[in-house]
Amino acid sequence: NAGVMQNPRHLVRRRGQEARLRCSPMKGHSHVYWYRQLPEEGLKFMVYLQKENIIDESGMPKERFSAEFPKEGPSILRIQQVVRGDSAAYFCASSSRTTHTDTQYFGPGTRLTVL
Amino acid sequence: DQQVKQNSPSLSVQEGRISILNCDYTNSMFDYFLWYKKYPAEGPTFLISISSIKDKNEDGRFTVFLNKSAKHLSLHIVPSQPGDSAVYFCAASADGNKLVFGAGTILRVKS
Numbered sequence: 619n620a621g622v623m624q625n626p627r628h629l630v631r632r633r634g635q636e637a638r639l640r641c642s643p644m645k646g647h648s649h650v651y652w653y654r655q656l657p658e659e660g661l662k663f664m665v666y667l668q669k670e671n672i673i674d675e676s677g678m679p680k681e682r683f684s685a686e687f688p689k690e691g692p693s694i695l696r697i698q699q700v701v702r703g704d705s706a707a708y709f710c711a712s713s714s715r716t717t718h719t720d721t722q723y724f725g726p727g728t729r730l731t732v733l
Numbered sequence: 734d735q736q737v738k739q740n741s742p743s744l745s746v747q748e749g750r751i752s753i754l755n756c757d758y759t760n761s762m763f764d765y766f767l768w769y770k771k772y773p774a775e776g777p778t779f780l781i782s783i784s785s786i787k788d789k790n791e792d793g794r795f796t797v798f799l800n801k802s803a804k805h806l807s808l809h810i811v812p813s814q815p816g817d818s819a820v821y822f823c824a825a826s827a828d829g830n831k832l833v834f835g836a837g838t839i840l841r842v843k844s
Contacts, residue, residue, distance in 0.1 A: 660822060660834035674830050709776050722832060724776035
């Protein structure tokens with residue numbers, strides 16, 4: 619009965635490097651959402667994906683950030699040329715979306731630190 | 734533009750008493766509301782939700798009340814237990830897709 623899985627749990631990168639965050643949804647869920655939490659703030663929506671499709675990326679920064687959810691394998695959030703302001707906790711959630719009001723269940727998060 | 738607001742950064746309650754956490758929203762298009770609990774270094778854990786067609790939903794010690802005219806919802810925990818100490822986030826959805834979160838309220842339950 620695995621929940622949403624994220625790896626790595628902690629990631630340290632130097633400025634200018636790339637960060638790749640992975641998310642495997644709960645079994646039976648085909649909808650994935652990424653959120654970011656900056657220190658002392660609530661979670662902010664970034665992107666919503668179904669298999670092979672980006673449904674809503676209205677919360678994604680226009681540059682350096684991208685996300686995918688391939689037919690096989692986990693969803694990936696990719697941050698190119700990281701800067702110190704990218705340091706945050708990144709959470710993935712999944713849902714089954716069988717109804718409009720399906721609950722999103724969250725993973726444990728990846729804490730990104732940019733040196 | 735904070736569409737979901739939790740105006741109390743923290744709340745301290747004695748064990749066994751009622752905890753009431755409040756949340757206000759501005760977007761009248763929100764039709765689904767959720768409460769999550771979060772411990773440090775963990776992801777948010779779903780607690781309870783309510784659809785805009787209802788004004789109350791109860792699950793064990795947790796009850797959520799929705800007042801649409803006031804654009805206000807609250808989470809009641811009774812009786813409060815020390816294990817309830819965590820950060821509580823209110824979240825809302827208008828389109829069934831993205832959740833809009835409040836900034837959270839730190840609940841401390843003293844034994």
